[in-house]
Amino acid sequence: MHRIPLAIPALVAALVLLVSLPAQSRHYTARNIEPRDQESPAVTGGRFWDLPPGELQGLRWPASSEAIEHHVEHLLASMSDEERVAQILMLTWSGEEPNEEFLRWITERNLGGVKIFGWNAENLVTLTNTLTAMQRKSIATSNGIPLFTATDQEGGWVRHIRGETLITPGNMAIGASGLPYDAMMSSRYIGQELRALGVNMNFAPTVDVYINPEAHVIGPRAFSNDASQTGLLGLAFFRGHEQSGVIATAKHFPGHGNATGDSHGVLPVLKDSFETLWDRDLLPFRMLIREGIPAILGGHLSFPEISGAETPASLSRYFNITLLRETLGFEGIVITDDMYMGGALVYAERQGWTFAELIKQAILAGNDSVMLSRTPAFDGLIWRTLLEAYREEPEFRRRVDESVRRTLRVKIAYLIPEWRVPLFPDASIVQEFVRIPEARTFFLDQAGRSITMIRDTDLPHPHQQGERVLLAGRGATFFAVGREFFPGADELRFQGSNFYTSLAEDRHRWAAAMDRYDTVIFLLSDPNTLEILQSARPQNAKVIVYSVLTPIYLGALPWVENAIAVYGWARESFEAGFSVIQGHYEPRGSLPLLLNYP
The missing domain is CATH 3.20.20.300 (Glycoside hydrolase, family 3, N-terminal domain)
Structure with missing residues (x-):
């Protein structure tokens, strides 16, 4: 990094x-x-x-x-x-x-x-x-x-x-x-x-x-x-x-x-x-x-x-x-x-x-x-x-x-x-x-400057040997980079491609999988994935919400105790976000909008 x-x-x-x-x-x-x-x-x-x-x-x-x-x-x-x-x-x-x-x-x-x-x-x-x-x-x-x-x-x-x-x-x-x-x-x-x-x-x-x-x-x-x-x-x-x-x-x-x-x-x-x-x-x-x-x-x-x-x-x-x-x-x-x-x-x-x-x-x-x-x-x-x-x-x-x-x-x-x-x-x-x-270096640094800590009850979270980690969300780059930072993590890839609504099958798979892990890193990217996360809350697993693109959907999740906001979709942005989760550096970005927590 x-x-x-x-x-x-x-x-x-x-x-x-x-x-x-x-x-x-x-x-x-x-x-x-x-x-x-x-x-x-x-x-x-x-x-x-x-x-x-x-x-x-x-x-x-x-x-x-x-x-x-x-x-x-x-x-x-x-x-x-x-x-x-x-x-x-x-x-x-x-x-x-x-x-x-x-x-x-x-x-x-x-x-x-x-x-x-x-x-x-x-x-x-x-x-x-x-x-x-x-x-x-x-x-x-x-x-x-x-x-x-x-x-x-x-x-x-x-x-x-x-x-x-x-x-x-x-x-x-x-x-x-x-x-x-x-x-x-x-x-x-x-x-x-x-x-x-x-x-x-x-x-x-x-x-x-x-x-x-x-x-x-x-x-x-x-x-x-x-x-x-x-x-x-x-x-x-x-x-x-x-x-x-x-x-x-x-x-x-x-x-x-x-x-x-x-x-x-x-x-x-x-x-x-x-x-x-x-x-x-x-x-x-x-x-x-x-x-x-x-x-x-x-x-x-x-x-x-x-x-x-x-x-x-x-x-x-x-x-x-x-x-x-x-x-x-x-x-x-x-x-x-x-x-x-x-x-x-x-x-x-x-x-x-x-x-x-x-x-x-x-x-x-x-x-x-x-x-x-x-x-x-x-x-x-x-x-x-x-x-x-x-x-x-x-x-x-x-x-x-x-x-x-x-x-x-x-x-x-x-x-x-x-x-x-x-x-x-x-x-x-x-x-x-x-x-x-030089452009790729700049955009990696710029992605790092922008990351915003939303909730940090249990963050940072370094990788631990023997920890059962689940990466859940949509997007190949998220999973590829996530497994570099958390080797051996399992993946739950949601299949629904509609921006606004999720598939019942994805919600059922989420509910069945979430509590089998010590830590879940959930990629929140749109109303689709928001609907999945809202459909069932983990009872045993520690949840880290990795918001990408706009963090506006975090406003509907006041119960989430650990969340970061990352704004880009490229490898550089995902690398910067996982670096923050593991505590490689302290994020300094400020939220550019209001989340309107209830």
Whole structure:
């Protein structure tokens, strides 16, 4: 186990690094990973690259000068109707490599962006080659506007690009350590991997304030239940991405942390007042907007007490234009969450809209980029509806043109300078930048800094010869690491995979096994395992609850006398947790939320 660094040096470093950095030192300075013999897009590309050389010096977001605005207007004037409409779409493809129809969106319409989901990203070399091929096709169009290549690589629980990429302790672990340094360095290491792959936009940081225990979809993705701490750590995460050249995207505006229900499947309705929203959920966004966050992703969340209707914020002109633009002064781009999510589809069904009409309404509501997790037909209803509206409805045309201008400004600021995420990364050296040893060491130490002692009646608990130990829970890594610390321990692996409810068979197996042991180490990870633990209490065995991800479920277990909170799911986090149980070091993490013991 690595020694856990003292908090004071890390905090001092954080205070230094959070100061606004000069433009020339804000971005990643490691060697360029584009092939040396690759021609510059400025030479081979279209009009997008014709920015006057003097404007490149110190170019950064927000990009605002008379020359840049002239360049944006010149570009817009040169774009066809089809190119303008396509520029505000963010599409994904099926499988690891796109088919020819998908590529036509790029070659014939100069598509605005692509979204990388898990099904696109298991093989890192294939993904890198795919993104390179897409950018080549985008640069080869008449205007040569490069793609946003976006994904969800939050750290911790949400990691759409898997393969050999880092599995970090996640945001709640950062909240437990409370160190902006941890947030910034986590972001920097994540950004380094994305940079190597050619991913130039990340839908992170998640700055939802975790208030409602029923907000399961947020859980460990949140930093804290404290708005100020969430804002500070979110800002540090933003700084780390800036140093890597990756476009950071704050989410889920205006705040998912008090929602009951998952917007992937339903439309959550929140009864918060404007005053509560302003002081709590909006505070992190206000801090990030003030510091220049370039993109914000909106949530499919309804706030009827504020807007007067159950319209999702993602489809609300009030939230996207009046509040975000006019009140908060946001100048970057607003991106929808996936429009195939239940929160959007439920509302569209209530309004009697087709899916194509839903997309149109999202644009009219002030979104600059519309994300779709399924590739629309090249000349299908969605495309025909949007193009017809652009040509025949002045208000829709005005809204699209506004969005294209904002998109171009962000792309000019992030995708033209030499420090940009490479458009054509070298897939042969990707492995040099993935799970590098220094990153793994950092995340082991960071996991250790975050561990929180909840109840310690009989902790620490060193391994004892002849002791009968049972490891109970779900997750192969928990068992693998647990047996290293407690050799000879037996295993009770629960079979049910449903997040919310357990299997009767698992409850029966737990009841039959628990009192045959001296010590039970129980992995509490979700409502499923909570239900199992609540179904029967051991009478003879000593129980140590090993909470992982969010510790919120410990609030329902006041009878548990020994419990630690660990926030990550990777080997490093499990190693740190078992080290604490055995007393190898004293945990110093603080709970980033309230458990609400009865």
